[in-house]
Amino acid sequence: MQYPAPGSPSLAARVAALTGAQPTTQWGLDHGTWSVLAHVWPEADVPIVQLSLDRTMDARAHYELAKKLKPLRDEGIVIAGSGDFVHNLRTWKRDGGAPYDWAIDFNEAVKRAFVNGDHEALIDWVNLAEQAQLSVPTDEHYLPLLYVAAQQAPGEAVSFFTDAIEGGSISMTGARIG
16 A cells, blocks of 8 residues: 655654654654545645654653644644554454444443543543453554544534444544534
8 A cells, every 4th residue: 555645844843843752754654644544635645744652651641742732733734643442453353243342332431531521531541431441452542542632622522433343343433623
């Protein structure tokens, strides 16, 4: 798969200035970026800057870092996070099938927290639903959600799209702020 979206060195420099991230051109876009954007901008004609996850940071630190990106959103720059609310490949049903109850519960709990603007619940995701850690066995697929949540102003509406759970344990649900 090729997704030849242009980068934006000036935007990358701005992100670095806002967050302290170190810009690099050493690798291309992650599959979590191009696999989503290929459907949103199939012509790959929008400049893309990807911010990689620092795996030494906890959920709170990611949320606080994400808040530093707010000036970009205020300028009309799309801040997207991809990874899936529920992402447990170990329990994925290759032949499809109904979602697991725990996957539905966690997916719905995330949506409720978003609608209510309860970012603390989203940050403390392990206590969001009874079997949260089954839904999120490793947090690298959940953490991008916090980058979107951090952009939500108090009382700002959120909507959901592609609200489905595939293979029983992979949520394709997306959230849009505003």
